[in-house]
Amino acid sequence: MPTAIAREFDNATAIAADMVRRYAVQGPRYTSYPTALNFSEAFSDGDYVRFLDDARNSPSPLSLYVHIPFCRSLCYYCACNKIITKDPRASRRYLDHLNRELQLLSRHVGVSRRVSQLHLGGGTPNYLDKAEMTELVHQLASHFNLDDSDDREFSIELDPRCVDEDYLALLKGLGFNRVSFGVQDTNPDVQQAINRVQSEDMIAELVSLARRFKFRSVSADLIYGLPLQTEESFKATLDALIAMSPDRIAIYHYAHMPQRFKWQKSMDRYPMPDSEEKLKIFALASQRLQAAGYLHIGMDHFVKPDDELAIYQQQGRLQRNFQGYSTCHSPDVLGMGVSAISSLGRCYAQNEKDLEAYYAEIDAGRLPVARGLELSAEDMLRRYVIMQLACNLKLDFKALYGRYQVSFREKFAEALPSLEEFHNSGVLLLSDEGIRITEAGRAVLRNVCMLFDERLSLHRGAYSKTL
Numbered sequence: 001m002p003t004a005i006a007r008e009f010d011n012a013t014a015i016a017a018d019m020v021r022r023y024a025v026q027g028p029r030y031t032s033y034p035t036a037l038n039f040s041e042a043f044s045d046g047d048y049v050r051f052l053d054d055a056r057n058s059p060s061p062l063s064l065y066v067h068i069p070f071c072r073s074l075c076y077y078c079a080c081n082k083i084i085t086k087d088p089r090a091s092r093r094y095l096d097h098l099n100r101e102l103q104l105l106s107r108h109v110g111v112s113r114r115v116s117q118l119h120l121g122g123g124t125p126n127y128l129d130k131a132e133m134t135e136l137v138h139q140l141a142s143h144f145n146l147d148d149s150d151d152r153e154f155s156i157e158l159d160p161r162c163v164d165e166d167y168l169a170l171l172k173g174l175g176f177n178r179v180s181f182g183v184q185d186t187n188p189d190v191q192q193a194i195n196r197v198q199s200e201d202m203i204a205e206l207v208s209l210a211r212r213f214k215f216r217s218v219s220a221d222l223i224y225g226l227p228l229q230t231e232e233s234f235k236a237t238l239d240a241l242i243a244m245s246p247d248r249i250a251i252y253h254y255a256h257m258p259q260r261f262k263w264q265k266s267m268d269r270y271p272m273p274d275s276e277e278k279l280k281i282f283a284l285a286s287q288r289l290q291a292a293g294y295l296h297i298g299m300d301h302f303v304k305p306d307d308e309l310a311i312y313q314q315q316g317r318l319q320r321n322f323q324g325y326s327t328c329h330s331p332d333v334l335g336m337g338v339s340a341i342s343s344l345g346r347c348y349a350q351n352e353k354d355l356e357a358y359y360a361e362i363d364a365g366r367l368p369v370a371r372g373l374e375l376s377a378e379d380m381l382r383r384y385v386i387m388q389l390a391c392n393l394k395l396d397f398k399a400l401y402g403r404y405q406v407s408f409r410e411k412f413a414e415a416l417p418s419l420e421e422f423h424n425s426g427v428l429l430l431s432d433e434g435i436r437i438t439e440a441g442r443a444v445l446r447n448v449c450m451l452f453d454e455r456l457s458l459h460r461g462a463y464s465k466t467l
Contacts, residue, residue, distance in 0.1 A: 022425070023444045027456070029299075030390050030449050031322045032348060033383040034373060036341065038455050039350055043372030045361075048342070048349040052108035055332055055344055062109070063117035063330035064144065065323060066098070066136070067337035069355065070127040072162065075196045076266045077184070077226060077254055081339035081353055082123045091132055094337075094355075097362045099139045101336055104367050106143035109334065115140075116147045117330040119323050120156040126163050130170050137174045146175070153178060153327070155217075158206075160198050165209050172213045179210050180219035180248075185226055186237045193227040193270045200240050207244045217307070220246045224285065225254035225278045227270035234281050235288070242292045248309070249294065249302045250324065251285050253278070282443055298391055299445045301325050318391040325391065338368075346375040378454070381406065386449045393437040393445075408434075415451040422448060 028035045069083045070090055083090070118140070128136065140146060146154075155178035156171060171179065185191060186200045203220075210218045220241055224234060241249055256272065258264040273281060286296055294302035295310045298320065303309045312318045312327045319326050321333055322341050335342040335351065338358040342349045349372035352358040361368035375383070381404050388395045397408040409416065423430040427441035428448060437445055450456055 023447045025447070027446045027450045028453070030386055030446060031320060031324070032341075032343065033386045033453065034348075034375070034379055034455050035453075036348070036350065038458070039348060039371040039373050041371045043347075043349065043369070043374065045367040045369040047374065048344075048347070048367060048369045048372060049108055051344045051347045051349075052105070056108065056110045056112075058113060058332065060113075060332065061116035061147070061330040062113040062144070063119070063326075063333040064115055064140065065119050065121065065333055065335045065340055065342075066125075066140070067121055067123065067335065067340040067351075068094075068125040068127060069123040069338050070094070071122070071124045071159075072127065073195065074263055075184075076194050076263055077196075077223060078263075079255060079257070079261050080123065083355060091128055093359075095128075095132060095136060095139075097359050098136070098337055100362050101368065102139055102143040104362075104365075105334060105336065111143070111145050113145060114147050115144045115330075116152050117326070118146070118152075118154040121323060122157060124159045124162070125156050126158050126167060130167060133170065134174065148175065155180060157182065157221075160203050160206055161196075163206065168206070168209050168213055168215075172215065177216040178219070179215050179217075180221060180250075181206060181246075183220045183237075183241065184223045185229065185234070186240045187228070187233045190226055190228045190233065193267055195266070204240075204244050207246060217247045219248040219250065220244070222249065222251045222285075223254045224251055224281045225256070225273055227267045227272045229273055229281065231277070231281055231284050235284060238285055238288045242288070247304050247307055249289060251282065251300050251302070253282070253300070279443055286439070286442065296439070296442060298325050298393065299442060313392055316388075316392045316394075320387055320391050346380065348373045348375075381411075382452050382454060385412075385452045389435065389437060389449055389452075390445060393442075395435045397432075397434045412452065418451050419448075 067081070069081055071082045071084050072086055074084050126133075146152075152175070154176045156176050157180050160181050160183070168179070181203060183198075183203055184194065184196060186203070188197070191197045207218055207220070222237065222241070256264060256267075258268065286302075289302040290296060293304065295305055295307075297303050297309050297313055298318065301309060301324070308327050309318060309325055317327070319331070321343060322335075332345065333343045335349075338351060338355050339353045340351045349369050351368045352361060352370040357370070358368045384403065385395060385400065395408075400406065400408055419428070419430050419435070422428045422441070426438055427444055428438060429436045437448065441448065
């Protein structure tokens with residue numbers, strides 16, 4: 001293990017209890033700023049159309065996100081917008097309405113902008129059978145200018161339990177070049193407790209197949225903080241993933257919020273790691289993955305050194321959106337499907353979360369926007385600060401002044417005492433030039449970002465714990 005990593009890991013472990021005592025509070029994950037809880041129903045489809053029309057002639061590439069909400073079974077930890085069903089007619093009706101939404105969107109944004117990024121999420125995108133997936137991609141290609149160059153990033157989230165060799169071959173043929181497998185944990189007892197049983201051998205075989213089909217990037221998602229997890233059990237999961245050698249490994253913090261997601265109560269009969277144990281599990285993951293050659297990106301991603309995310313972070317160009325960390329090839333994101341969120345210029349727009357409401361808006365010939373937000377100049381400034389810290393782990397005061405003509409120490413004077421405290425506790429390094437997050441500070445990066453969130457007090461009780 002590299003000496004620098006070992007030293008930072010030892011420091012992170014030593015201050016774990018102190019961190020929990022100070023920083024185990026509720027706060028956002030900052031996939032956006034302002035966060036989705038600040039979206040307003042006063043923002044209408046007409047407001048969204050105005051931003052779409054303005055974006056029509058932008059020279060920058062476009063990113064598309066398509067939400068497929070259906071799952072065949074319920075994973076107890078899940079907080080995503082999903083519909084549990086085995087009705088084969090459900091996807092047919094959904095695709096018909098989705099195609100009509102694509103028509104409405106392309107009518108406004110046009111077909112001139114190159115789509116360099118495409119992401120399918122859910123739910124379970126591979127709930128769609130091979131014919132339906134082919135139809136969806138063809139619909140997208142008929143309404144948008146999909147990039148066919150090697151530079152494109154066309155990715156899809158996959159449930160390993162319902163994908164096989166033929167399905168992977170189809171995805172490759174349709175132009176996808178990145179796949180992400182939802183692993184969560186390889187321990188059979190943990191899998192049983194969360195109602196997601198999938199063998200380690202099956203996952204390893206799928207990763208191997210993805211390599212054989214020459215997907216440019218293979219990712220795996222893990223979750224820490226699940227019932228029955230311990231440092232020892234998670235060590236085995238990490239060892240299994242390291243042996244599979246995916247290009248990216250995301251390790252997400254589980255948010256136990258049964259008051260909002262009632263099905264999570266199903267796990268309450270099992271022991272769950274407390275905040276201090278979770279922090280130790282994450283520190284263990286960080287140490288082992290970095291020792292295996294992965295680079296720690298942002299809050300929760302670990303990537304190989306030649307990965308684009310690593311390169312973009314080194315260049316200070318990493319971005320974060322509702323799908324996680326991303327390159328900034330395509331700053332504008334059009335979200336499609338039930339509950340999908342768009343980020344377009346100075347606005348966010350979210351589709352109806354209820355499926356029948358989504359269908360009703362489409363049937364009426366309207367874009368199914370339920371709520372959104374037009375960002376103010378203050379929002380844009382604070383979003384820049386928060387995203388610089390969340391993505392690039394630093395904030396350059398000179399660059400901030402050059403972009404917004406504000407002095408950091410004058411603008412954020414009220415945050416300086418807390419920043420000094422973070423500095424003294426080893427979370428960050430504060431200097432006259434800027435802020436740099438340390439390895440020990442990764443676990444409480446959300447807490448640092450919260451210092452610059454002027455809307456935080458409005459919704460603090462609705463967020464998950466940071467630790």
